[in-house]
Amino acid sequence: MLTERQQDTLDFIRNYLNEHNKAPLISEISKGLGIVSQGTTHRYIQALVDQGYIERLVGRTRGLRLIDDNTESDETFSLKLPYMGKVAAGRLIEAVPDESEIDLGDMFSGKDRFVLKVNGDSMIDKAIMSGDYVVMQAQLTANHGDIVLALVDFHDATLKTLLINDDGTLTLQPANDNYDPVTLPADRVMIQGVVVGQLRTYP
Amino acid sequence: MLTERQQDTLDFIRNYLNEHNKAPLISEISKGLGIVSQGTTHRYIQALVDQGYIERLVGRTRGLRLIDDNTESDETFSLKLPYMGKVAAGRLIEAVPDESEIDLGDMFSGKDRFVLKVNGDSMIDKAIMSGDYVVMQAQLTANHGDIVLALVDFHDATLKTLLINDDGTLTLQPANDNYDPVTLPADRVMIQGVVVGQLRTYP
C-alpha cells in the first residue's frame, strides 16, 4: 500500500515518462513534488522499488523503469488506419498522399486511461463539443493549463482548464465566454485526471 | 539505455542522414553537439554501436549506418478503453462511473477509411482544429451538409462542408467567418470522402 506522497511520486514518474519518454532525475521529481531534499525523494523511490512498482538500473542517471502491471493481459492493441497526409482546412492546397499509417493504439492507449462523454458546451472554445468523447489519463496531479477532470467538494465532477494561482488557489476555467471561471482553495478541488485525447464520430 | 548525450548523438546522426543522405564525419557531429574533442564524440558513437543502434564500416570515413529497429508488431483490432460515463462541461454535476467500455475499433475502423491531418483553422466552428486528425470514409458522393474532402479542378484538396444547391452547383463552405464559401459547378468538384470521425491528442 502506498502512502500519499509515494503515490504522488509514482504519478509524477508516470507523467514524466509519458511526456519525455525518459525517466526523470531525482532532482526533477523533487522539484515536481515541491520537495527541497533529494534524500526525501530518494526514500520514496526506494519504497516504490521495494513494493514492486518500479525498478531501477542502479548507478545510472535516469535509471528508473516502470514495471508493467499487466493484470489485464490483453495483447497490444493497435488499430491502424492509412494516413494520407495533410489537408488544408484554410485555403486550397494540393493533396499529397503519404504512404504511412497512424496507429490509434499509440495515440490513445496507455495505463490508467478511461473515456468520458462530454455533455455541455463549456469547452467549445477548445474545440470540445457536447457529445465528444475525451480520453483521460487518471492522475492526481496536473500542470497549469491542463484540461482536467476535477472533483469539487468530493461531489461535483467537471471538465475545465486548470489554472494554478500564485496564492495557492486553483481556478477552473471554462473555454466559453458564457460561463464564468471558478476559483477555489486547493483542498476543495481533487484532480481525477487530465485530458490526453479527444474523439468524435459523425453519423 | 542511452544517456542524454548518447541520445543527442543518435538524434544528430539521424537528422544528418535525413538532410544529406550520407553519414556525418565525427568532426561534424562534434561541432553539431558543441563538443571540441573528437575523442569524446567517438566514445558516444562507440556506445551507440555497442548498444546496437548503429553499425559502422570500419576504417571508412562517414562509415556509419543506422540499424532499423523494426520492433513493430502488427495484428490489428480492437482497442478498448473503460468508459466512465458522462461529465458536464457546462455546469457541475455528479460523476457517475459507468462500468462499460468503449471500443475505438468500432468507432473508427471500416472499409475504405483513411486519416488526414488537418492544417488550418477553417473548420474551427465545427470544432475541428488545426492539427486534428479526421477519419475519412472514401466515397465519391456525399449528402448536403456532410463535411467532405473535395478535390477542385483535379488539383486542390480541401476540407469543407458540402452544400448542394438547387441550380446544380455546389458550395464548399468553411466553418469560419474569416473565410468565404466557394460556389462551383459540380463538374469542377470531385468528392473524395466524407468525415466520419475526428481525433486529437494533447501533449
Added chain:
DNA sequence: TGAAATGTTAACCGAACGGCAACAAGATAC
C-alpha cells in the same frame, strides 16, 4: 506517548561528460 510519514542537511562516491594528445589509417597532392 510512540510509531509512521514527512522533510532537511551534509557527506560521499561514481557515472557522465569533456578535453588533450598521441597514434593509426585512408585520402589526396605531387
Added chain:
DNA sequence: GTATCTTGTTGCCGTTCGGTTAACATTTCA
C-alpha cells in the same frame, strides 16, 4: 611511390552532476 593532410581511434586526465546514505527534526495520528 612518397609526402602530407584528413579522418578515425585510443588512452588518460580532471570536473561536474546525480544518486546514495546517514543523522536529525517536524508533523500526524492512533
